[in-house]
Amino acid sequence: LGPGSAFWTLVTVETLQWTPFAFLLFYMAYQAIPREIIEASAMDGARYRHRLWYIELPLMAPTIVVALLIRFIDGFRVFDNVYVLTGSGPGGSTASLSIYIYEAFFKQGAIGKAVAASVVLFIASFVVLYGLNTIAARRKGAAR
Numbered sequence: 539l540g541p542g543s544a545f546w547t548l549v550t551v552e553t554l555q556w557t558p559f560a561f562l563l564f565y566m567a568y569q570a571i572p573r574e575i576i577e578a579s580a581m582d583g584a585r586y587r588h589r590l591w592y593i594e595l596p597l598m599a600p601t602i603v604v605a606l607l608i609r610f611i612d613g614f615r616v617f618d619n620v621y622v623l624t625g626s627g628p629g630g631s632t633a634s635l636s637i638y639i640y641e642a643f644f645k646q647g648a649i650g651k652a653v654a655a656s657v658v659l660f661i662a663s664f665v666v667l668y669g670l671n672t673i674a675a676r677r678k679g680a681a682r
Contacts, residue, residue, distance in 0.1 A: 542631070544623075544624045544627040544628060544631055544632050545627065545631055545632050547623065547624070548619055548620060548623060548624065548632050551619050551623065552613075552616065552619060555619070556609060556612065559605075560605045560609065563601055563604070563605045564598065564601065564602070564605065566601070567597075567598040567600075567601035567602070568594065568598060571593075571594055571597050571598070575593060575597075576589060576593070576594070579593055603670075603674070607667070607670065610666070611663065611667075614635070614636075614659060614662075614663050615636055616634050616636060617634065617636040617637060617640065620632050620633070620634055620636075620637050621637060621640070626641070635655060635658075635659050636659075638655055639652050639655045639656055639659070640652075642655060
């Protein structure tokens with residue numbers, strides 16, 4: 539097996555680890571949808587796929603966005619599974635920025651390089667989250 543299999547192993551482990559949490563969030567959001575809305579749309583003749591696409595998913599959208607944001611943030615800080623399972627993999631094939639920071643600081647003693655990488659990680663995550671927050675604020679303002 540080559541370096542690609544180590545990467546896909548980590549993808550599988552991360553997926554198996556966090557999918558139940560996401561589905562629990564989605565299930566709770568689905569349960570929070572008022573049944574009156576679903577019944578009214580069914581009485582109006584809406585098919586299941588239309589109810590799902592135009593009623594249920596838009597009502598679940600905030601929860602879906604929160605789940606994606608949590609997963610996105612967690613993707614930036616992925617360290618434990620990579621370190622325990624592959625230790626940055628064959629030829630560094632599964633190295634993440636967190637692993638790079640760890641190796642630069644603790645193994646190489648390059649404190650400046652590790653701090654610089656940490657700042658880059660912080661700025662990159664901040665920019666993405668700020669952009670998503672701006673989009674959400676615009677959407678909220680447009681909905682009024």
